[in-house]
Every structure is written in C-alpha cells, then in structure tokens.
Amino acid sequence: MSAPESSRARGVDRVIGILKQLHIARRPMTMRELIEATGAPRSSIYELVTILAEAGWLEIAADGGVFFGREMHYYGADYAVHNDLISRAHQTILALVRKHDETAQLCMLEGNKYTVVLSENSSRPFNISADIGVKVPIPWTATGRLLLGHLRVEEIRALIPDEDFVLDNGRRVEFQDFLRDVEQAAAHGYCCTEGLSNTFRLCMAAPIRDRTGLPVAALCFMTSRDTDPKRRELMLDDLIASSKALSQPYSQT
Incomplete structure (x- = not known):
C-alpha cells in the first residue's frame, strides 16, 4: 500500500x-x-x-x-426501507406489542455478539428492554442460543470468547450447559431464558429462517419472570407464528 x-x-x-x-x-x-x-x-x-x-x-x-x-x-431510514426483513418485522413487532402490551424486538448476531435491531416497548411504566445496536455477549441471551443450532461444537467454541460466558452478575455459564441449551432450542424451535442478563427478565425468542432453513434473526419478547404461565403460552404461540410468517419469503424455493 x-x-x-x-x-x-x-x-x-x-x-x-x-x-x-x-x-x-x-x-x-x-x-x-x-x-x-x-x-x-x-x-x-x-x-x-x-x-x-x-x-x-x-x-x-x-x-x-x-x-x-x-x-x-436519512441513511438509516433508507436502509430500513430497502431491507425487506426489517421493514416487515417492524410491522410485526408493532402488532405483537399492541396485542400483548409487552416489549418486542428483532434480534440478530453481529460477528460474535448479539444485538437488538428493532425494539418497541409496551405502554406500561416498567419496561424490560435493551438498547438498539449495543453488542451483548451471545451466552447472555435466548437469541444467541437459538441462532447457533446449525454450528458444530468446535465452531461455537471458536466463535465465543471465553470471557463472554461470565454474566454481568459474575456467574459463569458453563460451556456444556450452553451447548445443551443450544441443542434444546434447535429441537424445540424456540428458546426461553430467565434471569440471565437481568435478574427479573424473561426472554422468549423464535427464529426467522432463510430459504435454506438457517436462522438469520429472531423475534423476541422481553417481559418479567412473574408473567402468568398461561399468558406466557399465548405470547410464545404468537411469537412462533409471527416468526414463521416472516420466514416465508425466505424459505420458498
């Protein structure tokens, strides 16, 4: 040069x-x-x-x-209009928030970290949310577990820095426990975590898949751990149905 x-x-x-x-x-x-x-x-x-x-x-x-x-x-608005997934996901998130009055997000992986791309809060005074674009260690999230199911064990180990397995409260997530969560999320087609990056937080995530079936993003609900079990079920059902609908344009051959 x-x-x-x-x-x-x-x-x-x-x-x-x-x-x-x-x-x-x-x-x-x-x-x-x-x-x-x-x-x-x-x-x-x-x-x-x-x-x-x-x-x-x-x-x-x-x-x-x-x-x-x-x-x-202006540049950000242009990108949102051009990116079909983000544009459609925004409308989906708004609908989920209107129906359940809980914080909903579109989340993705960025390199070896997790980030929130879109977020809409509930109308309640107390909200559990994360800042858009802030990079968070993958083991701290439900989305991280959901979007790694297609990787081999050695690929996961190479991807995530060892220090990222230590939560912000000092507790360490053991690698084998994390792998088990990843495998379960892949088998179930969704992931729920409680008390990881926030003691009072319950996170639900469902995958948005591309045409090859690989998860490229996730829809998430961020709510409180004391949310009623029946309400959790309804929220999860809607989350899964919405993520499948967003996957449709990308899963067709």
Whole structure:
C-alpha cells in the first residue's frame, strides 16, 4: 500500500472509530472525549469532525458536544426501507406489542455478539428492554442460543470468547450447559431464558429462517419472570407464528 493510500485508509478507520464511539456513548461527546476514545491525533479528530459536520453526518452543539447529524437519520431510514426483513418485522413487532402490551424486538448476531435491531416497548411504566445496536455477549441471551443450532461444537467454541460466558452478575455459564441449551432450542424451535442478563427478565425468542432453513434473526419478547404461565403460552404461540410468517419469503424455493 502506497503512502497516500495508507493515509486515506487511516482516515476512513478514524471516521469509523468516531461513529462507533458515538454509538457506544449514545450521547454527545466532547472533542477531548473523542480523542481519548479513538486514540487518534487531536488535529485529525478536529479535521474529520469538521468535515463530517459540513456533510451533515455529525452535528456540533453550541456547547461543543458532537453527535450524529440529520443525514445519518436519512441513511438509516433508507436502509430500513430497502431491507425487506426489517421493514416487515417492524410491522410485526408493532402488532405483537399492541396485542400483548409487552416489549418486542428483532434480534440478530453481529460477528460474535448479539444485538437488538428493532425494539418497541409496551405502554406500561416498567419496561424490560435493551438498547438498539449495543453488542451483548451471545451466552447472555435466548437469541444467541437459538441462532447457533446449525454450528458444530468446535465452531461455537471458536466463535465465543471465553470471557463472554461470565454474566454481568459474575456467574459463569458453563460451556456444556450452553451447548445443551443450544441443542434444546434447535429441537424445540424456540428458546426461553430467565434471569440471565437481568435478574427479573424473561426472554422468549423464535427464529426467522432463510430459504435454506438457517436462522438469520429472531423475534423476541422481553417481559418479567412473574408473567402468568398461561399468558406466557399465548405470547410464545404468537411469537412462533409471527416468526414463521416472516420466514416465508425466505424459505420458498
């Protein structure tokens, strides 16, 4: 790689780094915070933020705080319209929330982590939810167990870092226990977990499959562990039926 190409590549990496740090922070950041978080030179961050602000990708508040600009919203909206699964899943999630008044989500794997792509909360004052786009260790989730059923044991072991088996409360999920959960989720066609990433949380997940039958995403309900068993059954039935309906365009030959 020539020197100019190398310089341009570093510039692109730094732009990506700025956007990632803003997403992680989920709030405006000062220039100093961005410099410390990205590890890039001060002059480079100032120059890139100025360029991105002029393009509308970032906005600089009167107090100097830097955050995503309006253009980023437009790009995100374009992606949602173009991606048929996300567009259809949004309508499905809204319908599930209206019917059951529980938080519903579309979840996927991103590399070796789990992330929420879409989320709609219930109308109740107390909600159990997760932030969109935040990467969470796979063993902390029902979705993670559901979307790994097609992988071999050695592939699962290689995919998930050892430290990700330690929950945020310090408890460790043993690998063999995790494998058993993965196998059961594959056999049942759904997965329910209680008290993993949140002591009071019950998560239900059902797979959305592609045309080869592989799970590419999951619909999830996030609710309380004290949810009535009969209500759980109804929610799970609707979740499974909805995920199968979303799979239809991808499962046809």
